[in-house]
Amino acid sequence: MTKFFKKFIYNQKVAPYIFIFPFVLIFCIFFIYPMIYTVVMSFQKILPGENEFIGFSNYSKLFRDSVFFKAVANSFVYMVLTLVLLIPFPMLFACMINSRTMAAKEFFKSVFFLPALTSVVVAGTIFRLAFSESDSSLMNQFIQMLGFTPIKWLKMRETGFAVLLLLACWRWTGVNMLYFLSGLKNIPEELYESADIDGANSWAKFTKITVPMLKPTIIYVMTISVYAGLAMFTESYMLWGGNNSPQNIGITIVGYLYRQGIEKNNMGYASAVGIVLLVLAMVLNLTQLKINGLFKKED
Amino acid sequence: MPKENIKSGRKPNMVLRIIMVAFFSLIGVILVLPFICNFVSTFKPGNELIRHGLNLTISSENFTLANWKYLFGGTTSYFTWFSNSMLLTVLQVVFTLGVSAFVGYGFAMYDFKGKNAIFICVLLIMMVPFEILMLPMYMQIINMKLVNSFAGIILPFVANASSIFFFRQYLLGIPKSIIDAGRVDGASEYGIFSKLIFPVMKPSFAAMGILNTMGAWNNFLWPMLVLRDESKFTLPIGLNTLLTPYGNNYDLLIVGSFFSILPIFILFLFFQRYFIEGMTAGAVKG
Known part of the structure; x- marks a missing residue:
């Protein structure tokens, strides 16, 4: 199993993906996820323990x-x-x-x-x-x-x-x-x-x-x-x-x-x-x- | 006679030169003035500063070395913050450069499916101000139990977009024949990177290292969100806590502010070229 894994990551076709993997990982955890999360939160009222969906209320409040x-x-x-x-x-x-x-x-x-x-x-x-x-x-x-x-x-x-x-x-x-x-x-x-x-x-x-x-x-x-x-x-x-x-x-x-x-x-x-x-x-x-x-x- | 003067057929105009140098000197003095103000004020009592603000005047009766003694007296948290800043800066720069160079190499040296799409993501990060995402990122750090740790400060920025961009740009200028030679010699893809390419990248590490050092040393907003304990504070955060209208914190604030600039100043003195190179790296190719 480990031998297979080693062969896999040393493969010339796989290597480029290993090289850019750290970026993709960080990008997902600290960019994509927060981005989606913040969009979702903007439609919610965030209370301790529960989030209530309130549609565009935050935005309409914002524009007033x-x-x-x-x-x-x-x-x-x-x-x-x-x-x-x-x-x-x-x-x-x-x-x-x-x-x-x-x-x-x-x-x-x-x-x-x-x-x-x-x-x-x-x-x-x-x-x-x-x-x-x-x-x-x-x-x-x-x-x-x-x-x-x-x-x-x-x-x-x-x-x-x-x-x-x-x-x-x-x-x-x-x-x-x-x-x-x-x-x-x-x-x-x-x-x-x-x-x-x-x-x-x-x-x-x-x-x-x-x-x-x-x-x-x-x-x-x-x-x-x-x-x-x-x-x-x-x-x-x-x-x-x-x-x-x-x-x-x-x-x-x-x-x-x-x-x-x-x-x-x-x-x-x-x-x-x-x-x-x-x-x-x-x-x-x-x-x-x-x-x-x-x-x-x-x- | 210098060659360029023959070319243009005229000598530089001396009167104009004096006017220009005088003009730049004037602006230069204005730019340096805040530093001088800061330095002069380190010799004044803190309550004087609260009352009168910062200025260039100092009289013999209120001249004091007390602030400097206080700074080095060991009764404040200042040098805890200072060593925290040092440690955080070193860790952040080492990890960021290592990871970003690794990723930059992947983008520069290989052709693979999805490369362009992922590279657009690198550019996208550069185009979205971090401040927009700081709240959800902060919540993410809470979820990951990384609050109040240096890891929480470093991790989100370890694959630094502008550093990746810079390294990629730099590596594109390196002949791919090095890699082929490495493969012929039986080196693995990672061996080629660490043994053949890494040493060639030295100049680019200098430029990005300096730039990231400056950024990490001066970083304020994100560390302020992540860190909780005073014992973990970095210099900018610690200094900011002194900025209250009460007490005699100004004794430490002014001298501490001045002292906090010195490490970067000294670096700048020795590595000026790399500062400028790192700073302008993005602009050249756009």
């Missing part, structure tokens, strides 16, 4: 839940603003670092990458205290130097969001810049040379060669930014010390899922939140990929 809409709006605005800030600027920085004029390139690459090394916990703690409402916190000192009065940064929606975005820009500008730098490496030098011969100026070269050639990188950064933006939670959790910002100014979709599922033990309702997030993320990214023509050509 003003906090949920606040969370969706927050996540959405955050996602859009990170796209606006974390694609053009890192791209521009990458082009500047890549240009012949720039000096100390490797040094600046490293410095820009440093913030990405920190955990959100540490970064969030630092930002929370640097933006504290005290007159003598770093940011309040700074704006007083410019002649403004101190601000209670994390107590208001606009300024609270500004801090969230600054945190995101601080951590990700360098990383996205590296993505664009590796994209720039793939652009053949000849394109620029022939543009030089045609007498193109720098701006024309940037818009006619660099940006179109960077399209795959832009699509990649956009895709991960849409997911990361919509699924943002820890940043808000750290800035507001737990999941409780004043009047929910910092609540996100995942924050609401966490509140319902973990803090209120309302798994069915939390699952419905998760499904809505999944649909939202999928629809957004598939639309984005379609607009960018990723499905058109496979050559």
Whole structure:
């Protein structure tokens, strides 16, 4: 029996399946099963010991839940603003670092990458205290130097969001810049040379060669930014010390899922939140990929 | 004269260079500022921080080494969390790399029925944010009696999709003739992987190892769900528990936060190239 088994797994036809088996196993236990489970739970009221099927009640309740809409709006605005800030600027920085004029390139690459090394916990703690409402916190000192009065940064929606975005820009500008730098490496030098011969100026070269050639990188950064933006939670959790910002100014979709599922033990309702997030993320990214023509050509 | 300048027919513009370097220096300073703030504040009493927040000023009268002494004084749980983080990071990286390389090899080197469908599953995992599934995954961990264990943290992510993707990509560049040569010599499929291919994969292990180390060291949300006992907490979770508005926890919080960044900083100092390689691996091919 063991001999047969040994022969079986050493078979050249069987071996590939053995190699990918760990993935399939983990995929079933920790992806497929939770996925199905969460869909099922979203139609249930989860009570200790018994689950009651309640149809679409969780969903209909969700669409009348003003906090949920606040969370969706927050996540959405955050996602859009990170796209606006974390694609053009890192791209521009990458082009500047890549240009012949720039000096100390490797040094600046490293410095820009440093913030990405920190955990959100540490970064969030630092930002929370640097933006504290005290007159003598770093940011309040700074704006007083410019002649403004101190601000209670994390107590208001606009300024609270500004801090969230600054945190995101601080951590990700360098990383996205590296993505664009590796994209720039793939652009053949000849394109620029022939543009030089045609007498193109720098701006024309940037818009006619660099940006179109960077399209795959832009699509990649956009895709991960849409997911990361919509699924943002820890940043808000750290800035507001737990999941409780004043009047929910910092609540996100995942924050609401966490509140319902973990803090209120309302798994069915939390699952419905998760499904809505999944649909939202999928629809957004598939639309984005379609607009960018990723499905058109496979050559 | 450097060759590239002959090509483009002009020297780099020195004025422009100075402006650009100045511009990048300014942004660089802004980016480093939070670290400096953090470092300066490790020498200030915790209650000062609660009242005044973080800033760059420090006066001789409130300068103190008490926080650093407290950190190394052995009266806190800090170094329990620190060694937990170390252990968890090492275990997670070793298992993740081992399993992911094994799976990546299967995808790269063989043609078999259902390969494409299963590979799409790898991509699917990368496309669904983990946060959506964290609740049912957490319940699954409870069912499997893995709550409050490192296994519960590691197991769900041991066949890491982006690592599999990276290893597959890397292995596709290795000539299949190595495998055929191995077969001729009578090696088994697994022998070929462990004796012939594994050694060739070193550079890819460096890149993925660094990336996974960074991820494991900084991981917060999932370990926070899985772990229960304070004695098992990792650094991010432990530090987070200090963030209460009461007590004098800030003495430890600020110095502890600063100290927790150092291991990754030191790694970065020595292995910069691999950080960047691992980070950008996914973007190149899309």
